[in-house]
Amino acid sequence: MPRAPLDGDAEADVAIVGGGLTGLWTAWYLLERDPALRIVVLEREIAGFGASGRNGGWASALFPRSTASLERAHGREAALAMRRAMVATVDEVGRASTAAGIDCDFAKGGTVVYARDGVQLRAARAEVEEAAGFGVDALELWGAERVHAAGALGAVFDPACARLHPAKLVRGLARALESRGVRIAERTRVRDWSPGLVETDRGRVRAESIVIALEGYGAALPRLHRRILPLYSLMIATEPLAPEVWDEIGLRHGQTFSDFRHLLIYGQRTADDRLAFGGRGARYHWGSDIRPDYDRVPRVFERLRRTLGELFPAIGDAAVTHRWGGPLGVARDWHAHASWDAVTRIASAGGYVGDGLSTTNLAGRTLADLMTGTDSELVRLPWVGHRSPSWEPEPLRFLGANAGLLAMRAADAEERATGRPSLAARVMGPLTGH
Template sequence: MPTPRPSLPGDRRYDVVIVGAGYTGLWTAYYLKKAQPDLQVAILESEFAGFGASGRNGGWLSAEPPGQLRRYAAQHGWAAAVDFQQRMFTAVDEVIDVCAAEGIDADIQKDGLLHVATNRAQEKRLREHLPALRKAGWGPDDLIELTATETAQRIRLGGGLSSQFSPHCARIQPAKLASGLADVVERLGVDIFEQTRVTEIRPREAVTAQGTVTADYVIRATEGFTAQLKGAKRVWLPMNSSMVVTEPLPADVWGQIGWDSAELVGDGAHSFCYMQRTADGRIVLGGRGIPYRFGSRTDDGGNTHRVTQEQLRAVLRQYFPAAADAALDHAWSGVLGVPRDWCASVSVDHTTGLGWAGGYVGHGVTGTNLAGRTLRDLVLRRDTDLAQLPWVDRRVRGWEPEPARWIGVRSLYVAYRAADRQEFGGAPRTSPIARVADKISGR
């Protein structure tokens, strides 16, 4: 754990106070200060900058949208949805450019993203999804189909078949990005108060045990932790994701795997697995783990159940036989926020001064940057294209009360795992179990 910054010393007054020092809070502070340097901005963080998902994600700086474009299109039309997708493409480079300009070293390497089918049903599903992606703005240069042979030239994944490649993705080291960004924001004059938990957000007030911050705008940037705040229990479901990292692998193992560049890699399973090759030659591999805890409880400091570690080890063995016996140096978990309709939103209410962004459904690394710029424009009342994006001011119904929420989410993931077993067992197409689960979950 890094040495914490000081906590809030007592009651204070700012122009803008942001709750949460993850990427959403940090990017918002960054763009606000860049746009208006005399603006008084503070961030209140319950632990330390990057404690949440921002400091422990899979490092996919990807252009995949933080929600389903067909849902945004249903309300705002396809032109707006395609524009949103274009903004996601350019946001990847925006993050890379800011890191270069501000001297943030986050092990960034833009070698693209590979979705590899690892059984026949996944392969069929990936192909069938392609027309929808084309409609959503993924042109022939944005998403390229690779044969099994072409895929194997990039990575030899156990059971790997054909794949889809996108150049719009970079590998990052997530904690380095979060801590680097926090330092930059602080240098710009933003006050970051750590170990300062906000117990209640009210119009123009953020309340903590150390004092109350009054501000013209209070921005909630607590994504997966939002359910802990008064009145927000059912807004976003805290979905768990768990990861393991191997020891650095020797050259001969990398030679067998054939993963020479830093493409981010995912499979097409329903209980999706995501991977990266780190700058120091390790494999990081993530998956769902225990999907959800009763009452929207979040993780206990990232501790990861032994069963989950064993499940991830089994996936490592399956996909990377050459690394089957590699030591796992570390395992951790985190929470991301899932809205009931699986679509992120950004909003500022000028009447109350309350704003928020989040619910990126596991695609927040790039989405938070776009959200930060959007919040800047909303707070500063700029009438820009960003302020018109289809995720702005989106209202969605909350999740079901307990125990329905817990039973529902747990059952869904039991179903997705059963569907994956059928498909790995040789089912030629998407398991009907998964189709039913998708309908129920609204995914």
């Protein structure tokens, strides 16, 4: 059952627009700094309705922009500080979840990224070498004898990732916040905001500080319409698999997986022994349109099931029991941000490009420090105060976003056909945070 909506005008110390992980983690860490704060969270649907509750369950150290890209934009020390913060955040998600009494199936088993042809193996080696040069990530290059995916020549193992159940995390966090006095008003649509005031369809909230935490759904509001692009990512989950099947697949509990293709895929072994598997491929919709029927695209679900069977033939004809999807938020320069305006007292964070399960936690801690005037290493990270350029108006936005998806498909086909790194991918790299 949804929580009660706002029932008229209200007052708070902090009003948070958006009941996903960014807003909820911000509330959690604000209360750690000042338990007396009166906080109200305003959510159009239910807490965790969006990407926070629907994602692939990777609590990883991934950031939308690569370390090399951050170094070019902000300098080496800033890039390394961002990497260290992201790696540390994986453990913080586990620590904070335990502290909040949340059982979200957290298990830190790392990520296995398969290299399934010669081009991918060269990319794997280059990634490990680059990480060694920065000296933060402890990546390992595994040989073919250690991996079980079909055709895999090796893999990169990244220990800085945990498997969890995202819906359990976000719903548990909402309950934990309510037990600490936070008011969560669901089925409450925010129309606009200004310093000290949030206007909704059910009343006004006057607040000393405001946090905007809408991610991809921000595109539905006029003032954020071109600040963020909603890109759909879809997922499937199989029925529970037998122990002997898991022996053939070779994934332990707590491990997540992907490979080095350009059209992104991602998966995990769930706590109840299913394969949960997702990927890109659903198109961007004209005008940044967001509708429930876009969450389910049969051809994408079919492609995901086919791809999963190609990766792990041992699953045979295992049934797909769950299918779902939704939009994530993409900034024009693939650069997430965490910002605070001390004059207007409005904070915001987002632009995670699908790497938000951990990054939202870092955002919550960072915004809490910024809003309370706490001097910390977090407030000096290079994403603090970053402002991405706006997306182009239509039809350029529609053409560009969908051309990008086509380019990634073409890049994978090009590499399979030529056995060489894709020229299309090289052209797209600077546009996708690499």
